[in-house]
Amino acid sequence: MLIYASRPWHNGHIQPTRRYEKSPFVKTARTAQLPLFYTHGIGSLPRPQVVRDLLARRDELPAERYQRTLDDLVLFAIRLQEQAGLDVVSDGEWRRSQYIREFLQRVGGFERCRKFTHQAEIKLTEVVVRRMSATEPVFARDASFLVQHTDRVTKFALPSPFLIAVRYWHADYSRDAYPTLQHFLDHLAEVLAREACALVECGIDIVQIDDPALTYFCDPRLTSGAEIHDERLRRSWDIDKQFPAALAAINRVAEGLRAEVHLHCCHSVYKRRSDVTGDYKPILPRLADAKVDRVNLEFAYPGTGDVSDLKLLPAHLALGMGVVDVRGVCLQTVESIEALAAAGAAIVGPNRMALNPDCGFAPDAGEPPTIDEAYEKLRRLVVAAENCRRRRLGL
Numbered sequence: 200m201l202i203y204a205s206r207p208w209h210n211g212h213i214q215p216t217r218r219y220e221k222s223p224f225v226k227t228a229r230t231a232q233l234p235l236f237y238t239h240g241i242g243s244l245p246r247p248q249v250v251r252d253l254l255a256r257r258d259e260l261p262a263e264r265y266q267r268t269l270d271d272l273v274l275f276a277i278r279l280q281e282q283a284g285l286d287v288v289s290d291g292e293w294r295r296s297q298y299i300r301e302f303l304q305r306v307g308g309f310e311r312c313r314k315f316t317h318q319a320e321i322k323l324t325e326v327v328v329r330r331m332s333a334t335e336p337v338f339a340r341d342a343s344f345l346v347q348h349t350d351r352v353t354k355f356a357l358p359s360p361f362l363i364a365v366r367y368w369h370a371d372y373s374r375d376a377y378p379t380l381q382h383f384l385d386h387l388a389e390v391l392a393r394e395a396c397a398l399v400e401c402g403i404d405i406v407q408i409d410d411p412a413l414t415y416f417c418d419p420r421l422t423s424g425a426e427i428h429d430e431r432l433r434r435s436w437d438i439d440k441q442f443p444a445a446l447a448a449i450n451r452v453a454e455g456l457r458a459e460v461h462l463h464c465c466h467s468v469y470k471r472r473s474d475v476t477g478d479y480k481p482i483l484p485r486l487a488d489a490k491v492d493r494v495n496l497e498f499a500y501p502g503t504g505d506v507s508d509l510k511l512l513p514a515h516l517a518l519g520m521g522v523v524d525v526r527g528v529c530l531q532t533v534e535s536i537e538a539l540a541a542a543g544a545a546i547v548g549p550n551r552m553a554l555n556p557d558c559g560f561a562p563d564a565g566e567p568p569t570i571d572e573a574y575e576k577l578r579r580l581v582v583a584a585e586n587c588r589r590r591r592l593g594l
């Protein structure tokens with residue numbers, strides 16, 4: 200269906216009319232105005248050194264000066280995405296040193312005291328040691344800033360309850376706070392549901408729940424109990440029991456939100472490589488009960504499966520297709536990005552398609568790529584999406 204429409208800006212002005220084809224798979228009045236093959240980032244942009252320096256000095260600087268400087272830098276992250284031509288923008292997650300840790304710090308109850316090995320490096324990680332104590336939403340100000348400083352559709356990501364539960368509950372440290380992992384998961388779902396509601400109240404259009412832990416069930420090394428790279432993931436994995444519990448917690452966050460809700464399942468990124476391997480076949484059919492609108496998956500990086508796996512995507516779910524590799528140094532051609540998108544559309548139908556990079560550009564502080572590399576990759580994503588739309592519309 201071809202329609203013409205205008206979109207009110209936040210300041211009351213009207214954006215120039217443009218022609219687009221509407222997808223029934225977008226949910227709210229504002230997301231319904233997104234074109235087919237709309238483009239969105241997964242969340243994080245690379246954090247330049249100046250951002251990392253500022254985040255590291257958070258406790259030294261006067262709070263107002265810290266906040267004002269960070270606001271100015273976040274404005275740059277927003278403008279960069281607009282300039283690249285993305286239909287949906289985030290705050291680049293520049294207010295977070297890492298996409299989960301910021302949440303842990305703000306809600307309280309975690310201590311960095313557990314030693315573990317990851318990719319043969321010995322590290323210290325947080326574990327939950329006290330009940331989470333925050334009584335107010337912790338991301339509301341960040342979300343409001345984003346909404347107030349762009350006319351584009353906005354997106355804000357939250358870590359999933361299951362991801363936090365499996366990484367940060369440990370029997371040796373956490374039993375006093377939460378007797379079992381399930382108790383922790385239940386409280387996380389409650390806290391994150393409150394966060395998600397607050398984001399929507401602030402005017403965020405798309406809430407994304409990040410759950411790379413669901414993809415653990417795709418990795419035969421993990422599920423078979425073989426020796427693996429991350430000590431935190433050595434446990435007895437049982438997809439029949441744990442997946443429904445994970446999904447129930449996600450649904451509790453997603454259900455009833457007046458926003459488009461995305462679920463992002465990736466293979467984790469560490470030093471330009473995937474932390475987890477395996478295709479999505481084990482988990483796609485199990486998303487039949489997911490009460491979200493769109494699932495954002497990786498298809499550009501080798502080893503994440505074949506596009507034909509998308510035949511298993513439940514019919515009620517739209518797709519955010521990862522068509523740009525965030526890990527590799529090489530830039531894909533626009534034609535190859537477009538071909539990947541077209542292959543996905545041929546299976547799930549163009550109505551269900553949005554296009555995105557595989558994952559965020561910088562899950563952790565100081566990880567490559569550079570901001571210029573990310574910008575160029577986003578530019579190519581946008582041109583590829585325009586080509587898909589043009590081809591679809593016969594323009």
Ligand SMILES: [Zn+2]
Pocket residue numbers: 241411463464465466467557558559
């Ligand atoms: Zn990701």
